[in-house]
Amino acid sequence: MVKNVKIDTESSGAENNQGKFDGPDASGHFGPYGGVFVGETLVAAVEELAAVYEEISDDKEFWDEYDSQLKYYVGRPSPLYFAQRLTQSSGGAKIYLKREDLNHTGAHKVNNTIGQALLAKRMGKTRIIAETGAGQHGVATATVAARLGLECHVYMGADDIVRQAPNVFRMKLLGANVVAVKSGSRTLKDAMNEAMRDWATNVDNTYYIIGTVAGPHPYPKLVRDFQCVIGREAREQSLEQIGRLPDALVACVGGGSNAIGLFYPFLKDESVAMYGVEAGGHGIDTGEHAAPLSAGVPGVLHGNRTYLMTDKAGQILETHSISAGLDYPGVGPEHSWLKDLNRVTYVDATDSEAMEAFHQLTRLEGIIPALESSHAIAYGTKLAAKMGKDKNLIINLSGRGDKDIETIARIEGITL
Amino acid sequence: MSRIKQVAKQASQQGRKLLIPYLVAGDPDLSTTLALMHVLVDQGADIIELGIPFSDPSSDGPVIQRGVERALSKGVTLQNVLNLVAEFRQSNENTPIVLMGYLNPIEIMGYASFVENAASAGVDGVLVVDMPTTESEQLHGLLQEREIDTIYLVAPTTRDERLETICSHTSGYLYYVSLKGVTGAALTDYESVAANIAKLRERSDLPIVIGFGIKDADSAKAMGSLSDGVIIGSALVEQIAKLSDQTNPNETILAQTTDVIKVAREALDSI
Numbered sequence: 244m245v246k247n248v249k250i251d252t253e254s255s256g257a258e259n260n261q262g263k264f265d266g267p268d269a270s271g272h273f274g275p276y277g278g279v280f281v282g283e284t285l286v287a288a289v290e291e292l293a294a295v296y297e298e299i300s301d302d303k304e305f306w307d308e309y310d311s312q313l314k315y316y317v318g319r320p321s322p323l324y325f326a327q328r329l330t331q332s333s334g335g336a337k338i339y340l341k342r343e344d345l346n347h348t349g350a351h352k353v354n355n356t357i358g359q360a361l362l363a364k365r366m367g368k369t370r371i372i373a374e375t376g377a378g379q380h381g382v383a384t385a386t387v388a389a390r391l392g393l394e395c396h397v398y399m400g401a402d403d404i405v406r407q408a409p410n411v412f413r414m415k416l417l418g419a420n421v422v423a424v425k426s427g428s429r430t431l432k433d434a435m436n437e438a439m440r441d442w443a444t445n446v447d448n449t450y451y452i453i454g455t456v457a458g459p460h461p462y463p464k465l466v467r468d469f470q471c472v473i474g475r476e477a478r479e480q481s482l483e484q485i486g487r488l489p490d491a492l493v494a495c496v497g498g499g500s501n502a503i504g505l506f507y508p509f510l511k512d513e514s515v516a517m518y519g520v521e522a523g524g525h526g527i528d529t530g531e532h533a534a535p536l537s538a539g540v541p542g543v544l545h546g547n548r549t550y551l552m553t554d555k556a557g558q559i560l561e562t563h564s565i566s567a568g569l570d571y572p573g574v575g576p577e578h579s580w581l582k583d584l585n586r587v588t589y590v591d592a593t594d595s596e597a598m599e600a601f602h603q604l605t606r607l608e609g610i611i612p613a614l615e616s617s618h619a620i621a622y623g624t625k626l627a628a629k630m631g632k633d634k635n636l637i638i639n640l641s642g643r644g645d646k647d648i649e650t651i652a653r654i655e656g657i658t659l
Numbered sequence: 660m661s662r663i664k665q666v667a668k669q670a671s672q673q674g675r676k677l678l679i680p681y682l683v684a685g686d687p688d689l690s691t692t693l694a695l696m697h698v699l700v701d702q703g704a705d706i707i708e709l710g711i712p713f714s715d716p717s718s719d720g721p722v723i724q725r726g727v728e729r730a731l732s733k734g735v736t737l738q739n740v741l742n743l744v745a746e747f748r749q750s751n752e753n754t755p756i757v758l759m760g761y762l763n764p765i766e767i768m769g770y771a772s773f774v775e776n777a778a779s780a781g782v783d784g785v786l787v788v789d790m791p792t793t794e795s796e797q798l799h800g801l802l803q804e805r806e807i808d809t810i811y812l813v814a815p816t817t818r819d820e821r822l823e824t825i826c827s828h829t830s831g832y833l834y835y836v837s838l839k840g841v842t843g844a845a846l847t848d849y850e851s852v853a854a855n856i857a858k859l860r861e862r863s864d865l866p867i868v869i870g871f872g873i874k875d876a877d878s879a880k881a882m883g884s885l886s887d888g889v890i891i892g893s894a895l896v897e898q899i900a901k902l903s904d905q906t907n908p909n910e911t912i913l914a915q916t917t918d919v920i921k922v923a924r925e926a927l928d929s930i
Contacts, residue, residue: 270793278793278794279793279794280789280790281789282717282718282788282789282812282814283791283811283812283816283817283836284812284814284815284816284839285816286816286817286821287814287818287821426721426724426728427715427728433715435717436715436716439717439718440717440718440719443718444840444844445839446816446839447839540767541766542763542767543761543766543789544715544763545717551763553763553767555767556737556767557736557763557764557767558712558714558731558763558764559715
């Protein structure tokens with residue numbers, strides 16, 4: 244049975260880390276990060292959600308249902324795949340890919356929407372809203388809403404709607420109303436603002452399915468718990484297929500849900516190094532990127548305190564990434580805490596590095612990765628090259644790249 | 660006695676309802692805001708709420724969002740807003756100024772320097788929309804040391820046990836949000852407002868004012884008769900939008916812009 248994640252403490256260093264990785268505390272904080280920074284209208288709603296989530300944390304029936312849906316509807320467990328040619332080409336550590344791209348709807352996002360849709364059902368909500376950047380979370384939300392027969396509205400930045408046309412059409416096919424958000428920078432952060440406005444307006448009958456480990460408590464915790472299936476499987480598969488724990492984990496970080504899902508079940512295993520790869524855009528030096536952990540400062544946005552890209556006057560900066568799913572100025576508060584604790588190393592990969600990795604994986608392994616995941620591939624192959632051949636590395640292949648082929652074609656001047 | 664307390668006491672002695680206009684600082688530019696503030700006082704404003712522009716105003720409706728975008732397009736910062744208050748104070752010692760905004764600009768400035776600057780500028784109250792009582796301990800404490808009121812919102816969704824906490828934390832006035840939604844939405848459910856105001860009365864002696872959705876004489880009168888006063892934001896900001904292509908609008912134009920406040924004053928005085 245899947246339950247609130249209990250971490251094995253068999254590794255030697257577990258005692259030293261006691262407590263540090265057990266967040267959030269009762270009020271939703273990871274050290275100084277996280278919390279509940281929302282308007283008063285939404286306070287009761289997030290408190291109700293926290294109470295319901297607490298209630299189901301030991302409810303066998305809930306988690307059995309969740310497990311069963313992941314197995315029969317999503318197609319879990321996802322394989323841990325040894326990427327032989329990618330490994331040879333990198334010339335170092337053995338590279339394994341955690342194949343979240345093989346999930347129903349094509350990314351890790353569905354692990355979370357299945358769980359939150361079950362919560363919505365339990366709370367008697369009839370209307371679902373969500374924000375989306377690349378459209379993967381929007382599709383995963385529209386999918387579960389269709390399956391439960393719930394009304395669904397997805398907020399999406401007007402610019403992202405252009406970048407991710409196939410996903411927009413997919414959501415519409417699934418019966419969702421896709422709302423174009425034209426305020427601010429017209430991307431993911433503005434979609435999130437608009438979803439929060441909708442939630443405040445329709446709070447009685449509406450459940451807000453946040454797509455990442457950000458937002459007010461309890462979202463960072465519950466989204467993490469729903470995504471931890473990635474790391475739990477990877478840990479078991481690693482022991483079974485490699486015969487021991489991996490030496491390093493690599494995942495891309497936008498809001499950070501696929502990364503925390505992979506990392507969390509390994510946090511107390513000191514021998515496992517972890518790397519979160521942010522979107523370096525045109526390069527951190529240019530200022531045109533989406534890498535708050537690499538180049539930001541702590542601040543408050545969208546319900547939580549976390550590292551942000553903000554100017555000296557406290558205005559949120561516009562971000563840039565080739566990948567709509569990473570184009571966000573904040574990051575989940577638990578990542579901020581893991582950065583400060585030096586447990587996870589946060590690095591970046593630029594647009595062009597991600598593009599190169601996209602082609603590399605496609606040609607070497609016959610797997611077309613999402614542009615988001617391509618950032619993890621880009622850094623992961625560099626890292627593997629520096630590690631010994633006896634080492635093992637897991638890269639989270641968080642989504643497939645079919646949605647990105649138009650973007651790739653456009654950038655490379657190809658007319659489809 | 661704090662300015663807000665002073666004004667509220669006078670109003671209550673005179674049987675006068677409080678009228679609190681909200682405008683975005685720097686919309687359409689800082690000098691126009693300063694001129695508007697003086698005109699608002701002439702039109703019968705008792706307290707002025709000055710919005711601190713923030714790039715992600717997730718509790719605000721489209722009208723105020725656009726006002727914020729106009730201010731940000733001029734590069735208006737929190738420091739500019741504090742300077743604006745100081746400038747207003749040079750010719751007005753009496754009208755309380757409440758800063759209303761989101762937490763990030765204050766976090767980035769640093770709580771201590773924000774409070775220090777606000778106190779020396781002559782700010783009377785601070786309302787941080789996305790800072791509920793549970794997250795406010797440090798900033799609230801610093802504001803209290805400098806005798807600046809911290810104002811919290813009460814919403815239709817606020818549960819009874821939270822009312823106690825909010826009432827005990829708030830000083831200045833209690834701000835009741837009339838509706839579930841964002842600023843400028845349509846106000847329809849008068850009955851629930853009356854019931855919730857009654858609950859607040861049982862728990863607090865502070866003046867209770869109502870905001871969100873008040874836009875004309877009728878809504879001002881209806882909400883004013885249930886409470887100690889009203890806040891008018893979007894309806895004013897919508898008029899200010901028309902000033903964005905004007906340079907140095909004259910007194911007549913400014914008075915036209917703030918007419919909604921004059922009309923609300925008359926409506927409140929007729930209660």
